[in-house]
Amino acid sequence: MRLPGTRYQEHGWEQVRKLLGACSLQAFRQLEMLHLLDPARHGAMLDAYTDAAAAALHASARTARGQAEGNSYGESVYELSLSLLYELQAQPAFWSAFAAAMAAEHARNGEFWRDAAAEGVVRKKVNDMYATLRDKVDADNYIVATGRDCSPNRIYTYRMLDTAYREIAVLFAGWEQHAAQVGAILGRPLAGLPIEVRQMKSILGCKAEWVIRWSETLEQFGGSPGPLHTRSKRFASLKNSPGKIAALMTEIGDYEELSANMDSAEDRHSDAGEAALWLECYWRVLGESERGEEQGGQREDCILAAPEPESEVAAAGDGDDDGDTPVAQAEAAPPPELLALEQERSGALSLPLRYMELARAAQEAGSWTLRVLHAESLPIRLAVYQKLLGPADDSYPDAWLDPATGELPTLQQLAALDRISMPTLRKRRNEAIARLHAAGAR
Structure with a gap:
């Protein structure tokens, strides 16, 4: 915690x-x-x-x-x-x-x-x-x-709730073996895989009511009363205060997300040690891009390089039979039926209907990142930017941002736009970052 x-x-x-x-x-x-x-x-x-x-x-x-x-x-x-x-x-x-x-x-x-x-x-x-x-x-x-008041007892309460969440997560992961207890925690009998099992990815997704019911179930399923239901007065008031429990767990989850990008177990263990390495790689790649631009009389202090002059773009495509390379031009527009599907998905995620179309058009054809990641979908590339630079950065085109937040879409939104699961999105994003790292080291 x-x-x-x-x-x-x-x-x-x-x-x-x-x-x-x-x-x-x-x-x-x-x-x-x-x-x-x-x-x-x-x-x-x-x-x-x-x-x-x-x-x-x-x-x-x-x-x-x-x-x-x-x-x-x-x-x-x-x-x-x-x-x-x-x-x-x-x-x-x-x-x-x-x-x-x-x-x-x-x-x-x-x-x-x-x-x-x-x-x-x-x-x-x-x-x-x-x-x-x-x-x-x-x-x-x-x-x-x-600047907020806190006591050792409050720290103890934070730790108890964090422990409760982790024990609930273990029960959810083994829901088939603990179906009766998981059903009691959710407040309904189970009929197959509960959607909550897939939705609870961190303490932010854990509901206060689940913690209260989890504590209630411990005496029946574990042999001793849960922390909210012992004779001790330490947590007595919490079992009748789901709002307070929710606020405390939200604070834990928000700070963990802010401080460590805890969006996967792999990231939790590797981000702290690799942050300096990624930044060093990013600035080295940016420096190489800037040196190349300065030779052409241009300089741009962002990860998206300026568009290449038309003559250079044409020369870059000379070696390709059809000239339709990622460097030569931005992604080709998808057919009308795919555009309609993209608009449907964007609307379901409360994004502008033409979000994908406009975000695709806003990519720079000469971007170094686009050259390296030309085989990846737009949502994967946006997930890469989100990971390396954060959800909000001055270099992002407005067309990439969710108007409701002024930031890049969340990982959940990007996964839905790409029609893949969150674990698959994270895996492809991490693989793409590894390719950027390898390309920058050359």
């Missing part, structure tokens, strides 16, 4: 937790733990613990766990662990709460930390300390990033 300002809510947290737990156990072996029972010594013990745990973390920096990816912003598990350790120095109340928990356990079981079999108890208390500190740090950073 990603939210503005947060660093510890993603997939790498489990490894951060484990690394901090292991290094804390190493640090405690060097300390006199009885001093934790004396509140007057808490400050000195925190300093000693920080030094010893930091040394253990530094020793783990080059291990597989330390170098593992901690979040989608490029921070490693080691970096996140060390940062949270130093946050403990800045917020010693969490250390005091840990010391109080250790003192309470000591009152029941004596010097339990001396028993190797009790290391799990110590690790559990360390985990609790860092888990609460994590949510406080992320809540504070969320406030700084957005």
